[in-house]
Amino acid sequence: MDIAVCIKRVPLSPGRWTLTADGTEIDTSSSAMGWTLSPHEECATEAAVQLKETDGGTVTAFTLGTPESSEQIRELMAVGVDRGVLLETDGAEWDAQATAAALAEAIRADETDFSAVILGTESADVSGYQVGVRLAHALGWPIVTNVKGLSVSNGVARCERVVGSEREVYEVSLPAVIAVKDGVNIPRYPSVPGRIKARKKPIDTANPTRSDPRVEKVSLALPPQEAGTAEIIGNGPDAAPRVVEILKEIGVLA
Amino acid sequence: MILVYVDHDRGTLDELSLQAITAARGLDSDVQAVMVGADAVALAPRLGEFGVGTVHVAVDPRITDYTPMACGRALASVAQQFHPAAVLAVGSPRGNEVLAHAAAILDEPFAAECTEISLGGDVATVTRNRWAGNVLETARVHASMLIASVTAHAFAAESIPGAAPAAVVEFSPELTEADLAVRVIDRVGSGGGGVSLAEAKVVVSGGRGVGEGGFGPLEELAELLGGTVGCSRVVTSAGWRPHAEQVGQTGTKVAPELYFAIGISGATQHIAGCKNAKTMIAINTDPEATIMSYADYAIVGDAGQIMPAIVDAVRAAKG
Numbered sequence A: 001m002d003i004a005v006c007i008k009r010v011p012l013s014p015g016r017w018t019l020t021a022d023g024t025e026i027d028t029s030s031s032a033m034g035w036t037l038s039p040h041e042e043c044a045t046e047a048a049v050q051l052k053e054t055d056g057g058t059v060t061a062f063t064l065g066t067p068e069s070s071e072q073i074r075e076l077m078a079v080g081v082d083r084g085v086l087l088e089t090d091g092a093e094w095d096a097q098a099t100a101a102a103l104a105e106a107i108r109a110d111e112t113d114f115s116a117v118i119l120g121t122e123s124a125d126v127s128g129y130q131v132g133v134r135l136a137h138a139l140g141w142p143i144v145t146n147v148k149g150l151s152v153s154n155g156v157a158r159c160e161r162v163v164g165s166e167r168e169v170y171e172v173s174l175p176a177v178i179a180v181k182d183g184v185n186i187p188r189y190p191s192v193p194g195r196i197k198a199r200k201k202p203i204d205t206a207n208p209t210r211s212d213p214r215v216e217k218v219s220l221a222l223p224p225q226e227a228g229t230a231e232i233i234g235n236g237p238d239a240a241p242r243v244v245e246i247l248k249e250i251g252v253l254a
Numbered sequence B: 001m002i003l004v005y006v007d008h009d010r011g012t013l014d015e016l017s018l019q020a021i022t023a024a025r026g027l028d029s030d031v032q033a034v035m036v037g038a039d040a041v042a043l044a045p046r047l048g049e050f051g052v053g054t055v056h057v058a059v060d061p062r063i064t065d066y067t068p069m070a071c072g073r074a075l076a077s078v079a080q081q082f083h084p085a086a087v088l089a090v091g092s093p094r095g096n097e098v099l100a101h102a103a104a105i106l107d108e109p110f111a112a113e114c115t116e117i118s119l120g121g122d123v124a125t126v127t128r129n130r131w132a133g134n135v136l137e138t139a140r141v142h143a144s145m146l147i148a149s150v151t152a153h154a155f156a157a158e159s160i161p162g163a164a165p166a167a168v169v170e171f172s173p174e175l176t177e178a179d180l181a182v183r184v185i186d187r188v189g190s191g192g193g194g195v196s197l198a199e200a201k202v203v204v205s206g207g208r209g210v211g212e213g214g215f216g217p218l219e220e221l222a223e224l225l226g227g228t229v230g231c232s233r234v235v236t237s238a239g240w241r242p243h244a245e246q247v248g249q250t251g252t253k254v255a256p257e258l259y260f261a262i263g264i265s266g267a268t269q270h271i272a273g274c275k276n277a278k279t280m281i282a283i284n285t286d287p288e289a290t291i292m293s294y295a296d297y298a299i300v301g302d303a304g305q306i307m308p309a310i311v312d313a314v315r316a317a318k319g
Ligand SMILES: Cc1cc2nc3c(=O)[nH]c(=O)nc-3n(C[C@H](O)[C@H](O)[C@H](O)COP(=O)(O)OP(=O)(O)OC[C@H]3O[C@@H](n4cnc5c(N)ncnc54)[C@H](O)[C@@H]3O)c2cc1C
Pocket: A006, A007, A008, A038, A040, A041, A062, A063, A064, A065, A066, A089, A090, A091, A092, A093, A094, A095, A096, A097, A099, A103, A118, A119, A120, A121, A122, A123, A124, A125, A126, A127, A128, A129, A130, A131, A132, A215, A216, A217
């Protein structure tokens, strides 16, 4: 079966975040900053690739973002995505409603007749918890969100989601939208041959038209946090007795 | 009027939803609720204690367990009928899901995970969590009816002494087969260790620096202290430990008395899951690691040597 996945490029910092001077963006100017994908979306892609491996078919990755987002598509091509579709933006703001509408339009217009769209339940950065649901309504397909267990047989997806100590079970007929969570599988690492093949795979580009965002970002802030420094209680195993003292002080050890 | 979606699980009220009622009362004194399913009828009057005047209960013989799209449809139909100034729910997996459905049906914007809300005619202003609360966004929502979820624990549930029970209005929403297609059809055991990790008083977490074979002493220490083992995503993605033990933005959020961060660098996505720990002890070979700026105490050195010494010392102290 042919599956679409939706992914988004997001910034990754090795340390604490900083914001741009005008307080509207995460500062990505430092050379230490990188770009990545949400674990939810890595898992969405892994799920799609696993289904392709058992049932045949293809996996196409859709992303709405700046041209640099094709780096993230290439990363996923190295782990089994066959084709990319970049819905190219100029860096202007898109809200979730417009994003989902553009993705639905592109998925519907695509030459491939997809049996499923697999994406994240919430994105890493904006975390709006809605693109999958809006996409499902636009396509007229059922959706299960928060999926942490997934198997497909005979055109039916069995989805599990974790609630406390139990797993709820849902079954949906394909085509369907499935919004997963990190932990639904363990995404594979790219292999060297995978990376080489990725370079030759096609990325199509489209230019969706933007509508004014109805959720309009005004500013960002970092939550107040004591940026303290830990009290160094020792170097190496000799610190163990001091740990016991601390455990007693805070009442964890009688 | 403010409309609140209140969740329940087969007749057990979702206590977190009561927090959304508190948030609603901060916006308007006229607070009404929507619940879905026949087994909500008995629960509905209790919402009066928290300030709800009327509960609209959607009843349909085909709804016997959680059915997300039908819940969204029922909520949207009440919203269309009464045009509330806002439609709220708590930012739980179900709360966010039902509001997303309602917003998609009504073709209105939806602001998830808000910590502050102020209404203003056609433009509401919210503060909401990005990056699991590591970044706060102030946003304007352009809609005459704000659809928003409030982050769990941003508001406390507050009862009103002597309040009258809520009035209950049952209604049958118009539902298609598609609205009913996705529903819980079964439940199976063990969601994993999630619950005990979320509630543990002591979490002994290990990261890449612990190494694949290094978790033995962490397990021993957790057991000695009546706690549990946690880990970073590097560890789960390498397959060293199960995902149920992952702490962080896409793992479990913990708030223990004591958190050990062993061989963990302190990426913001990991911190998102453990920043509410009362005390944090870090063990790391790198005195410059980011985790040092979050921890209260730190030991610099190799976890492989330090952990056995701590286990021995704690065992000796317990006698
Ligand atoms: C250059 C640029 C700047 C932007 N600036 C802003 C801004 O300032 N404020 C704002 O609200 N939005 C902005 N957006 C849009 C924003 O990043 C989101 O893509 C959009 O709002 C979707 O909402 P969400 O992230 O909350 O999605 P969620 O509903 O949380 O995402 C769920 C899942 O949907 C999929 N998905 C989400 N977004 C995309 C995407 N873009 N492409 C493919 N799949 C996706 C992913 O699988 C994700 O896991 C911007 C987008 C671009 C390209």
